[in-house]
Amino acid sequence: MKAEASAVIGRPIEEVFAFSTDPEKLAMWAGPVTEAKQTSEGPLGVGTTSTRVTQLLGRRIEHDYEVTEYQPNRTYSAKTTTGALPIEEHLSFEAFEGGTKVTVEGDVEAAGFFKLAEPIVSRIVKRQVEHDVATLKELLEADI
Secondary structure, three states: OEEEEEEEEOOOHHHHHHHHHOHHHHHHHOOOEEEEEEOOOOOOOOOOEEEEEEEEOOEEEEEEEEEEEEEOOOEEEEEEEEOOOOEEEEEEEEEEOOEEEEEEEEEEOOOOHHHHOHHHHHHHHHHHHHHHHHHHHHHHHOOO
């Protein structure tokens, strides 16, 4: 199940990139994420690991993630390495008149319980990605 959403955020690309790729800030803008933290040492980059807790269809899901692509102020990708719902995410950033265009893409592979609910999960994922991008824009333009 793939979903994609974009927005132009009225902030410099460096600020948008830093905020949206910080694991510690993820729960502020990614709706189903209730907890997130970096689990590896050092600065964010390819190979950095993190853990996230999400809520989906009333279920608590814990995933470990690994950053698979990291080009400052351009791209960020990560994928799950554990958890009941395999996920790949990709964020791209480009300077745009008046700010930064950010595009968030998510690809979720339904398995187990979620495979049975795939049509519902697909709609939820699409709406959630759109909502997350709108929340990211709102937060950053509010100077948080």
